[in-house]
Structures are given as structure tokens and as C-alpha cells.
Amino acid sequence: MDFNPTEGQRLIASTVREFAEKEVAPIANDIEEEMHFPVELIPKMAELGLMGMQVPEEYGGAGLDTVSYAMAIEELARVSASVAIIVSVHNSLVLYPFLRFGNEEQKRRYIPDMVRGKLLGAYCITEATAGSDVSNESSLGVRKGNHYILNGEKLYITNGEKADVFFVMIRTFPGQGSRSLTAFIIERGTPGFEISKPEKKMGLNASGTVAIKLNNCVVPAENVLGEEGMGMRIALSTLDGGRIGVAAQSVGIAQGAFEAALSYSKQREQFGKKICEFQAIQWMLADMATGIEASRLLLYRAASLRDSGSNYSQAASMAKLFASETAAMVVDKALQIHGGLGYIRGTPVERFYRDARVTRIYEGTSEIQRLVIARNLLRDSK
DSSP: OOOOOOHHHHHHHHHHHHHIIIIIGGGHHHHHHTTOOOGGGHHHHHHHTGGGTTSOGGGTOOOOOHHHHHHHHHHHHTTOHHHHHHHHIIIIIIIHHHHHHOOHHHHHHHHHHHHTTSSOEEEEOOOSSOSSOGGGOOOEEEEETTEEEEEEEEEEETTTTTOSEEEEEEESSTTSGGGGEEEEEEETTOTTEEEOOOOOOSSOTTSOOEEEEEEEEEEEGGGEESSTTOHHHHHHHHHHHHHHHHHHHHHHHHHHHHHHHHHHHHHOEETTEEGGGSHHHHHHHHHHHHHHHHHHHHHHHHHHHHHHTOOOHHHHHHHHHHHHHHHHHHHHHHHHHHGGGGGSTTSHHHHHHHHHGGGGTTTSOHHHHHHHHHHHHHHHTO
């Protein structure tokens, strides 16, 4: 098996790394502290092709494979997890379902402008009663002629502060379980579509997380994504790809924290020598590097399976589970290596520590990933 990226994939990774170092790193701490959604980066990232990485060229996209996409997200997260998740949500949770399940009119209407950075996407599925249990949605939609009247509330919407188009899951057949869910495309400014102020979070404070209220929101029937009742199928398919994005983000966070710790260990002196000369520090670094490399290989495997057209659901869950758990280990050790300095607000390693925590929660908690993996194992062993 060949685990080496192609020349083209290496070029993409190096290009994104250069962009991240030049354009994102100088503002990474400020946008977090100020809760500033970095809209100024959107056109620059669109110019690089980052706002439509896997979109076919006929719709203006870069037409890249999933491995390239994962490498790009990793490079962004290595510098700023907020910027990485902005791009990841836009690509994997919004553009992907639009491409796979949208009709031609919907594709032509939204995708080219999303690729150009003129429209930003957000994904609205979580509710107070529906997180890990997607089927327990309580938001309701009733059809009235050529429109639907939608009511409900959605929580934890990444990109929501500045998004222009929203993927929204609504129950349109009460009492029919997962078959009653329908996906809608809702545009910002639609009457009855209310967006809260951004939430102040433990980390990722530049990603514009909001709540959405639907108050007799009137949406044209032509804005149904796929068909009525297909919502659960669309959501599960989309989340598989989203987990690859979160795995890539986790690897990037871990890589950034590891590099900071390695560099600091070569500078910091205690007891008359660099702390990297102590076996305790060396073993920490060895564990960190090994975990990152294993996570990256799981990530590439999942991405490669998706590119080959194979079933990648279990592989995506494995990559997301292991990479997010590894990121937690790496940032903890990185902060420990930094000692008191790592505990100071505004240092990169302190930010990585806070940003890493959510990777074990969104796109399916670690517990949900274990359920997905176990169910696949049990099914395949029959």
C-alpha cells in the first residue's frame, strides 16, 4: 500500500500552509479574543479554491479529491481551528448535500456563488432534544400550497453569524420517525428566520456559532433538498463526510500543538539544560508524534475509501474518534511541556487546548462513533 501523497496533493498542502502562515497566523489569536468572524479571509480562500474544494469544475469548483481536502483542512487547523471549521462546514456539510441531493436548478442557483465566496453555508440540525439522536427533531413544517410554514429552533450553528444559505432539517410528517424528516435550503433574510447573537464558547470563538429560530418561516416548496422525507438519509450521508473534516481538524490542532511544544522544549532551560534533554519530555514528544501519525493514516484511509467510491462510514468514524481523542492527549501534553506559560491566555498552545475539546462532541460524539464502529463490526461478522 502507498501512503505517500501525490505531487499534486503535496502542492495543495504546501500552498495552504503558506496561506495559513501568511494570512491566518497573524490574526489567529485576535479573532478568537474578539469573537471576530474573519469575513476578510473568505474571498482570499475562495481565490485559492478552498471554498469549493470538491466541487466539480462545471460549477466553478476545484474538483479535488477527499485526501487533498483533508490535507487542506489540516493545514488550516494547524494555525486556526476556527478558520478550519468555517471552511470544513461550508464544504462538507453544505456544499456536499447540495451537490449530491440538489436538483440542477438548486445547484446552479447556489453552488457557483458558494465556490466564489459570495455565499457562505451553514448546517442546522441540532436542537435541545436532538443532538446525537437526529431522529428526535421537534421543529415542524406544514405545507400550504407551494410553500411550507416552519417553526422551531436550531442550536450550535457554526458559520451562522455570517452565513447566507442554511441547510435546515425539519419534521414534515409528525409521528413517523426518521422518515418524517425533510431537508430545506433557507436563505438569510427569509421572513420568520431569526438569527441570534454569536455564542461565547470555550474555544472556536471566531466561527460564528448561533441559534436559529423559525417563527412561521415561509419557505418555497422548491427549496426542499432532495425529496420530502429524505432528510435522515441526507443527514447521515453528509455527517460521514463531515467526520472526515473533523478528523482533519483534529490532526491539524494536534500538529500545531506538537510543533509548539517541540520548539519550546528546545528553548526552555531547567537544571542547566534544555528540557528536551530530559527523558520525561522526550517520551511525551514521542507519544504525541506517534499518535498524530496514526491519526493521519486513519484520516487518509477514510478519505481514500471515499474517493474510491467504497463504503467509508466506519473508516470515517474510526478516523474521527481516534484523531479527536489523540488531539486531546497531544494538547494536554503540549500544555504540560509549556508549564506555566501554557496556562496563559493568548498563547497558541492554550488556544489549541480549548479548541481541541469540541472535536470529541460535534459531528457525532466519541460515544456515537463507537456505536457506529461497533454496529458495522457486528453486521459484517454475521
